[in-house]
Amino acid sequence: MIIPSIDPEVRRIADRIIQSGKKAFLVGGAVRDAFLRKPVMDYDIATDATPEECMSLFPFAIPTGIKHGTITIVPRSRRYKVEITTLRKEAAYSDGRHPDSVTFVDDITQDLSRRDFTINAMAIDLMCNAFIDPFDGEKDLKDKIIRAVGNPMERFQEDGLRTVRAIRFSAQLEFAIEPNTLVAIAKCSDTLSKISTERIRDEFSKILLTAKPSVGLRLLSDTNLIKEIIPELEICKGISQPDHGEQDVYNHLLSTVDAVIPDNLSEDKVLILRLSALFHDIGKPACYRAENGKISFYRHEIESEKIARQILLRLKYPNRVIDKVCHLVRYHMFNYEPGWTDAAIRRFVARVGFSSIPDLFTLRLADTMATTGKPISWPALAEFRERIDRILEEKQALSLKDLAINGEDLAKIGIPRAKQMGEVLSELLDNVLEDPSLNTKEKLLEIAKGRYFEGFK
Numbered sequence: 001m002i003i004p005s006i007d008p009e010v011r012r013i014a015d016r017i018i019q020s021g022k023k024a025f026l027v028g029g030a031v032r033d034a035f036l037r038k039p040v041m042d043y044d045i046a047t048d049a050t051p052e053e054c055m056s057l058f059p060f061a062i063p064t065g066i067k068h069g070t071i072t073i074v075p076r077s078r079r080y081k082v083e084i085t086t087l088r089k090e091a092a093y094s095d096g097r098h099p100d101s102v103t104f105v106d107d108i109t110q111d112l113s114r115r116d117f118t119i120n121a122m123a124i125d126l127m128c129n130a131f132i133d134p135f136d137g138e139k140d141l142k143d144k145i146i147r148a149v150g151n152p153m154e155r156f157q158e159d160g161l162r163t164v165r166a167i168r169f170s171a172q173l174e175f176a177i178e179p180n181t182l183v184a185i186a187k188c189s190d191t192l193s194k195i196s197t198e199r200i201r202d203e204f205s206k207i208l209l210t211a212k213p214s215v216g217l218r219l220l221s222d223t224n225l226i227k228e229i230i231p232e233l234e235i236c237k238g239i240s241q242p243d244h245g246e247q248d249v250y251n252h253l254l255s256t257v258d259a260v261i262p263d264n265l266s267e268d269k270v271l272i273l274r275l276s277a278l279f280h281d282i283g284k285p286a287c288y289r290a291e292n293g294k295i296s297f298y299r300h301e302i303e304s305e306k307i308a309r310q311i312l313l314r315l316k317y318p319n320r321v322i323d324k325v326c327h328l329v330r331y332h333m334f335n336y337e338p339g340w341t342d343a344a345i346r347r348f349v350a351r352v353g354f355s356s357i358p359d360l361f362t363l364r365l366a367d368t369m370a371t372t373g374k375p376i377s378w379p380a381l382a383e384f385r386e387r388i389d390r391i392l393e394e395k396q397a398l399s400l401k402d403l404a405i406n407g408e409d410l411a412k413i414g415i416p417r418a419k420q421m422g423e424v425l426s427e428l429l430d431n432v433l434e435d436p437s438l439n440t441k442e443k444l445l446e447i448a449k450g451r452y453f454e455g456f457k
């Protein structure tokens with residue numbers, strides 16, 4: 001095994017620990033990713049120094065989990081963080097999520113034996129650059145296998161989160177799950193109920209960010225874990241939709257998630273788009289109607305939005321993510337005919353909000369790709385996009401804040417700052433969407449006076 005070179009900033013931190021007479025090992029994901037030649041995101045160092053000793057060596061460290069023995073250092077470059085954890089062994093896990101107690105030890109093998117998978121239980125001894133691999137992680141890394149350290153049933157019963165982590169690593173690294181480990185995941189699926197929602201959600205998000213999320217999503221379903229996370233997806237199985245060829249709703253949702261291509265998009269954006277793809281038709285089973293041999297899902301986007309909101313709230317996604325996903329799900333069925341007037345296009349943009357347009361198009365293209373297997377099968381969509389872009393370039397008014405007048409102006413002519421003012425403003429916007437030349441202070445005040453004061457005569 002050739003030891004990968006260690007980042008100089010991490011090396012300096014390790015050297016300070018070693019110079020104080022203590023041991024230092026690189027452990028966990030950094031060792032795994034270095035051997036896979038993947039960019040290392042964060043470094044974990046294990047040491048026999050106590051957390052207090054570590055804090056005195058690194059006074060600027062953050063005591064992130066000092067009780068369990070972890071402190072965090074953000075190096076000057078801020079490219080990553082380094083967590084220093086005191087070597088430890090864990091007592092029994094009677095609650096299925098945390099060890100009853102943690103004891104600090106000085107033996108690296110003991111520390112590695114509490115870790116989840118063999119590929120995560122390798123270490124590099126930073127004192128002599130030796131590779132420590134008591135569970136044959138290197139072999140599993142070469143064979144592309146996720147295997148629990150020790151007895152898989154026991155390890156999943158100790159901490160149910162490991163079941164989803166196994167699937168997440170399998171999906172992320174494109175590794176197979178070792179058969180005994182896979183069987184144990186399915187047998188322990190109910191252990192997830194003891195795990196905090198936030199931890200499950202974070203692993204689930206990582207699955208959605210992989211190159212082909214359907215692989216991880218299918219594993220979650222095959223092992224019954226999905227029933228603990230998003231049971232609503234299971235109901236979509238077997239719901240056929242004649243306009244989608246052979247694909248039932250379930251398979252269509254998974255194909256749409258895969259069809260959201262991450263190129264040039266931030267991780268945050270990819271997550272929002274993939275959640276939207278996963279939920280865009282989830283309301284279809286509830287809206288299924290078969291009349292005169294014709295199947296329809298009338299207004300399913302409204303039901304999908306409702307279900308998506310329930311799921312995302314339950315999984316404790318931030319409100320910002322929930323609102324964006326629900327908005328995209330709600331409007332994913334948008335329609336366009338080349339005969340539309342510019343006013344109709346302006347009304348569409350005003351309704352969905354121009355900042356949502358690129359995401360709405362990306363979602364629609366993924367939806368189309370999943371349905372037809374072809375990248376673009378709707379030339380009108382490109383034309384629609386061009387017409388929207390032209391309107392945006394011309395900086396025509398599309399929302400209340402683009403109007404040539406505001407509440408202040410209306411107050412001056414005697415319209416009270418109450419519900420009526422909101423109504424007048426939105427009526428003015430309707431007028432301007434229809435005819436942009438009305439967007440001058442003079443003309444709008446005139447319309448406002450007419451509408452408001454006439455209404456009281």
Ligand code: ATP
Pocket residue numbers: 027028029030041042044114115116117120121159161162
């Ligand atoms: P990532 O790239 O996602 O950060 P990672 O392997 O570094 O992958 P972390 O969650 O950062 O994963 O955990 C660091 C290490 O701690 C793991 O490699 C593993 O050795 C150990 N570990 C983390 N979570 C668990 C767990 N639930 N049970 C056992 N060991 C765990």
Ligand code: MG
Pocket residue numbers: 029042
């Ligand atoms: Mg990590």
